[in-house]
Amino acid sequence: MSVSDPSLSQMREELRVSEEFLARYNRPGPRYTSYPTAPVWNDAFGVDDLEKIHAEADAAQTPVSLYMHIPFCESLCLFCACNVIIQKDKKVAPPYLDVLKKEIDRVSLGVSRSRPVVQFHWGGGTPTYLTPEQIEGLFAFTRERFTFAQEAELGIEVDPRVTSRAHLEVLRKLGFNRLSMGVQDFHPEVQKAIHRIQPYELTRDLIANARELGFDSINVDLIYGLPHQDVVRFANTVDQIISLHPDRIALFSYAHVPWLKKQQGSFAAFLPEGMQKFEIFRTGLLQFVEAGYRYIGMDHFAKPGDELAVSQEKRTLHRNFQGYTTKAGADLYGMGVTAISGFRNAYAQNHRDLPNWQNSIHDRGLATMRGYHLSADDHIRRAVISRILCHTVVPKKEINAEFGIDFDTYFAPELERLDIPRTDGLILLSRDEIRATWLGRIFIRNLAMVFDPYLEKQHLAEKPLFSKTL
Ligand SMILES: C[S@@+](CC[C@H](N)C(=O)[O-])C[C@H]1O[C@@H](n2cnc3c(N)ncnc32)[C@H](O)[C@@H]1O
Ligand code: SF4
Numbered sequence: 001m002s003v004s005d006p007s008l009s010q011m012r013e014e015l016r017v018s019e020e021f022l023a024r025y026n027r028p029g030p031r032y033t034s035y036p037t038a039p040v041w042n043d044a045f046g047v048d049d050l051e052k053i054h055a056e057a058d059a060a061q062t063p064v065s066l067y068m069h070i071p072f073c074e075s076l077c078l079f080c081a082c083n084v085i086i087q088k089d090k091k092v093a094p095p096y097l098d099v100l101k102k103e104i105d106r107v108s109l110g111v112s113r114s115r116p117v118v119q120f121h122w123g124g125g126t127p128t129y130l131t132p133e134q135i136e137g138l139f140a141f142t143r144e145r146f147t148f149a150q151e152a153e154l155g156i157e158v159d160p161r162v163t164s165r166a167h168l169e170v171l172r173k174l175g176f177n178r179l180s181m182g183v184q185d186f187h188p189e190v191q192k193a194i195h196r197i198q199p200y201e202l203t204r205d206l207i208a209n210a211r212e213l214g215f216d217s218i219n220v221d222l223i224y225g226l227p228h229q230d231v232v233r234f235a236n237t238v239d240q241i242i243s244l245h246p247d248r249i250a251l252f253s254y255a256h257v258p259w260l261k262k263q264q265g266s267f268a269a270f271l272p273e274g275m276q277k278f279e280i281f282r283t284g285l286l287q288f289v290e291a292g293y294r295y296i297g298m299d300h301f302a303k304p305g306d307e308l309a310v311s312q313e314k315r316t317l318h319r320n321f322q323g324y325t326t327k328a329g330a331d332l333y334g335m336g337v338t339a340i341s342g343f344r345n346a347y348a349q350n351h352r353d354l355p356n357w358q359n360s361i362h363d364r365g366l367a368t369m370r371g372y373h374l375s376a377d378d379h380i381r382r383a384v385i386s387r388i389l390c391h392t393v394v395p396k397k398e399i400n401a402e403f404g405i406d407f408d409t410y411f412a413p414e415l416e417r418l419d420i421p422r423t424d425g426l427i428l429l430s431r432d433e434i435r436a437t438w439l440g441r442i443f444i445r446n447l448a449m450v451f452d453p454y455l456e457k458q459h460l461a462e463k464p465l466f467s468k469t470l
Contacts, residue, residue: 007438008289014425014438015282021424022274026470029445030452031298032389033321034340034347035382036372040454041347045371047364053346054110057331062344064111064146065119065320065327068100068138069336070127071354074162077196078263079184079226081255081467083338083352084125093130096337099358101141103335106365108145111333116149119327122156128163132170139174153178153327155217160206161198168206172213179210180219180250185226186237193227193267200240207244217306220246224284225254225277225470227267234280238287248308249293249301250323251284253277255467278470285442297441298389300324317390324390337367347372380405385448392436392444417450445469 030037071085072092085092120142130138155178156171163181171179185191186200203220210218220241224234241249256271258264272280285295293301294309300323302308311317311326318328321340332342334350337357341348348371351357360367374382380403387394396407408415418434421427426440426447440447446469449455458466 008286011289011438012286015285015442017278017439019275022278022470024420024424025426025443025446026274026278026468027446028466029449029455029469030466031445032385032448033319033323034342035385035452036374036378036454037452038340038347038349038370039458041349041370041372043370045346045348045368045373047360047366047368049346049371049373050341050348050366050368051110053341053343053348054107054333056345057343058110058112058115060344061112061115063118063149063327063330064115065325065330065332066117066121066142066146067322067332067334067336067339067341068104068120068122068127068142069124069334069339069350070096070122070129071125071337072096072129073124073126073159074129075195076263077184077194078266079194079196079223079254081257081261081264082125085337085354090129090131093134096354097130097134097138099361100138100336102365103361103367104142104145106361107333107335111146113147115147117146117152118149118330119153119325120148120155121153121322123322124157126159126162127156128158128167132164132166135167136170136174148175155180155322157181158206160202161196163206165209168209168213168215172215177216178219179215179217180221180248181206182221183237183241184221184223185229185234186240187228187233189228190226190233193270204244207246217247219248219250220244221250221252222284223252223254224280225256225272227270229272229280230276231279231283235283235287238284242287242291247303247306249288251281251288251299251301253281253299253467253470257467281442281470295441296324297392297444298324312390315391319386319389345374347374379403380410381451381453384411384451388434388436388448388451389444392441394434396432396434411451414450418447421447421450443469 072087073084074088076086154176156176157180160181183203191197207218256264288301289295294304296302296308296312307326308324316328318325320332320342334341337354338352339350348368350367351360351369357367383399384394399407422429425437426443428435
């Protein structure tokens with residue numbers, strides 16, 4: 001897209017907002033990696049329920065997506081809101097891997113070999129906390145127990161600070177084709193405040209090595225809204241990233257959740273907020289679009305030929321716990337402490353602390369801590385929310401045909417509530433569809449929230465459950 005492209009100039013115009021507008025829309029809300037979201041799930045859902053869901057999925061012979069959680073990191077980045085265990089001493093890895101293998105073995109018993117694994121993702125924490133040998137061992141163990149599709153997408157999250165050339169070589173040899181790496185921000189003052197010193201050269205060299213070894217797709221994570229960031233500093237980071245030509249970029253909004261992560265309080269006084277944070281995002285967004293990246297939505301950018309961009313155009317894009325995905329229809333089996341599984345009719349999460357996860361795997365082979373069975377209404381709303389987040393348009397006819405409802409009647413209260421975002425320029429409403437504008441795509445979580453009836457109850461919770469939408 002060039003500067004003279006009408007949609008870029010149109011975007012520049014649309015993305016000018018007032019303080020009052022921000023105050024209205026910048027409020028706590030979920031990121032919708034699932035609907036209903038995790039706080040709605042319940043503890044009554046246990047291992048027996050998950051076993052039934054596994055059997056149901058196997059009978060349906062759905063494609064398989066595997067997720068493996070490696071929770072460890074060597075040091076704590078102070079902004080981090082992930083489920084991590086900080087442990088400099090690597091001796092924690094072997095016992096963890098032993099239990100994980102038990103879980104993999106048990107899960108594989110419920111997945112017949114006729115079902116192809118189309119996606120295998122290692123997340124964390126930091127999976128390259130493991131040595132290349134440990135990675136090789138874990139991979140071989142898994143591969144023996146499942147049938148991997150020839151074209152399977154094999155992805156892993158790597159931290160450039162702890163990922164060596166030897167790591168990359170082993171990963172490539174095993175068939176990993178996607179790398180996702182954390183960068184966040186290159187400015188020294190920002191890096192110091194978040195306790196993550198990662199010079200530009202380190203990231204540059206890792207990307208160069210990965211390219212040389214033939215990884216198909218490289219993603220970089222950035223965060224806007226970190227302490228000491230401003231428009232000029234972050235614009236520099238974005239320029240540096242653009243010069244490295246990653247295939248995808250995740251530009252996350254910094255999630256400030258000090259009631260969950262106390263260490264975030266250490267830099268609370270230096271956080272850009274409100275209009276200042278929005279301007280940092282707006283500048284970065286325009287830089288990426290001007291450099292030719294497509295804005296996929298909810299913080300994600302991809303090169304025009306990238307699968308994500310193509311899939312969005314074809315309206316086949318989906319969203320799951322790892323964010324956007326092109327693998328629609330696959331059931332997700334999560335393994336490891338805190339890992340989440342997602343099936344057509346249910347979600348399940350493993351215990352979030354090591355001892356409970358470990359004991360449960362020893363006793364039962366699975367370690368479900370909570371989960372959820374979707375109701376008929378949940379299915380309808382999930383389909384609407386997914387279309388908003390992935391396609392930025394909801395054709396009413398599609399929902400009517402899929403669920404045998406009359407959209408306008410079923411969602412009469414929601415359509416009424418959409419009147420304010422319509423007046424504010426976030427959506428175009430017609431007889432046939434709801435369509436997000438450019439501004440609406442930026443505040444897409446707010447649009448999805450209109451269709452989420454659980455939020456009202458959650459807002460009564462003592463502590464806020466979600467970070468703000470900006
Ligand atoms: C599991 S980490 C990525 C892999 C590796 N551990 C690393 O940091 O390089 C996943 C990503 O979540 C994002 N993240 C973590 N905490 C966040 C927060 N509080 N707000 C926004 N994004 C956050 C970061 O961009 C981070 O790169
Ligand atoms: S950002 Fe990555 S490396 Fe840092 S603590 Fe979080 S998961 Fe670990």
